[in-house]
Amino acid sequence: MTLHTAQLRARLGSGEHRELWAEVEAAAAHTGRPLGVTEHMLGLMDWSSLEGCPIRRQLLPLHSELEPDHPLCRHDPLGEACGQVVPGLVRRYPDRALLLSTSRCPVYCAFCTRSWAVGPRREAGTRQRWELALGALAADRSILDVTVSGGDVWRLAAGDLGWLVQRLLELPGIERIRLATRGLVADPAHLERGPLLDTLATLASRARERGVRLALHVHLNHPRELGREAQGAAASLVHAGLTLRSQTVLLRGVNDEPQALLALVKATVKAGISPYYVYNADMAPGAEHLRTSLAAAAELEKQLRGHTAGFDLPTFVCDVQGGGGKRQLHSWERYDREWGLAVFRSPVVDPERLFLHADPLRDLAPDVQRGWLEYDSRLARIESALRSVHCPPSAG
Numbered sequence: 001m002t003l004h005t006a007q008l009r010a011r012l013g014s015g016e017h018r019e020l021w022a023e024v025e026a027a028a029a030h031t032g033r034p035l036g037v038t039e040h041m042l043g044l045m046d047w048s049s050l051e052g053c054p055i056r057r058q059l060l061p062l063h064s065e066l067e068p069d070h071p072l073c074r075h076d077p078l079g080e081a082c083g084q085v086v087p088g089l090v091r092r093y094p095d096r097a098l099l100l101s102t103s104r105c106p107v108y109c110a111f112c113t114r115s116w117a118v119g120p121r122r123e124a125g126t127r128q129r130w131e132l133a134l135g136a137l138a139a140d141r142s143i144l145d146v147t148v149s150g151g152d153v154w155r156l157a158a159g160d161l162g163w164l165v166q167r168l169l170e171l172p173g174i175e176r177i178r179l180a181t182r183g184l185v186a187d188p189a190h191l192e193r194g195p196l197l198d199t200l201a202t203l204a205s206r207a208r209e210r211g212v213r214l215a216l217h218v219h220l221n222h223p224r225e226l227g228r229e230a231q232g233a234a235a236s237l238v239h240a241g242l243t244l245r246s247q248t249v250l251l252r253g254v255n256d257e258p259q260a261l262l263a264l265v266k267a268t269v270k271a272g273i274s275p276y277y278v279y280n281a282d283m284a285p286g287a288e289h290l291r292t293s294l295a296a297a298a299e300l301e302k303q304l305r306g307h308t309a310g311f312d313l314p315t316f317v318c319d320v321q322g323g324g325g326k327r328q329l330h331s332w333e334r335y336d337r338e339w340g341l342a343v344f345r346s347p348v349v350d351p352e353r354l355f356l357h358a359d360p361l362r363d364l365a366p367d368v369q370r371g372w373l374e375y376d377s378r379l380a381r382i383e384s385a386l387r388s389v390h391c392p393p394s395a396g
Ligand SMILES: *Cc1c(COP(=O)(O)O)cnc(C)c1O
Pocket: 090, 091, 092, 093, 096, 097, 098, 147, 326
């Protein structure tokens, strides 16, 4: 059950948290991002010290903590809207596609990269709409891997989710299906409250019969999200035959300390979930205060690696701006640390193109920050970074 603005206001708008709530409403008015939190996530918040609470930070941003958007920040950082082959089906890679099944989520995250498509006021998914995507998948045999995301599959009626995945299973070329959700940690009780667990168990056994690998990809960012209830839900899903993998967004003040990240990885493995990706946060509007630099992410990766089995450690990636896809964090062609500007290649997506990523301005020198804010000087710096990759200075 998701509490939206009106219900949250009724809960927090008077009494001891009213000043904090005023900050939350001011931030929402400023960023235009939707508010939505489950009872379960509210229960995970640290109510005696909400300001520093890592769960609150992800879901109820405060006006006072916002930072101005980076000049390269985009409403649709990954270029997904333009990457749709039909409405709701994004194609970036040769063999896989992303199906946007619904615009609804159990919680709305302050850093969501898909704020262009997600929110309680947008169109919910319908079978009629999914037919477009299913038709495109049936027509293109090169796609053998579908990620069903949204929004969040936890918000689909179990019958609709069953119908959609069954249709995907019936496509002859499909080899892998992933269902992306934050619901497992945001509303774990939902799994056994209705028919969802039975639906997923049935789908898992049908997938196995057909030789299709079906997995649930769980978005989780803090060890507290893996409490008793979420662990129980994960165990039920593993028992039902699903593979569970995790996806984590690196967030300042949430999980950007080596100890916090290590604790998260350990809790993830213990819950039967394989750590898959740690994403550098995307350059989405209203999320600047939560972003970390590539250098900080690379350092965290360095601190983490070696602590436990390599197969239990996530890969750190940066989903580069403009649709280059996920790139291994350290694989930049060039990283101008002074300006916090990285250039990536993505040969599979487009061998000719270069893709940019920029660090948050806060850690850069004051004159560099001013440079970023001036059109001519930032353009000159970007051009020089691109040129240095295209035409590297000859050795000697
Ligand atoms: C993340 C993503 C995928 C899956 O990529 P993997 O690296 O295989 O996890 C597929 N399509 C799109 C558009 C994506 O963003």
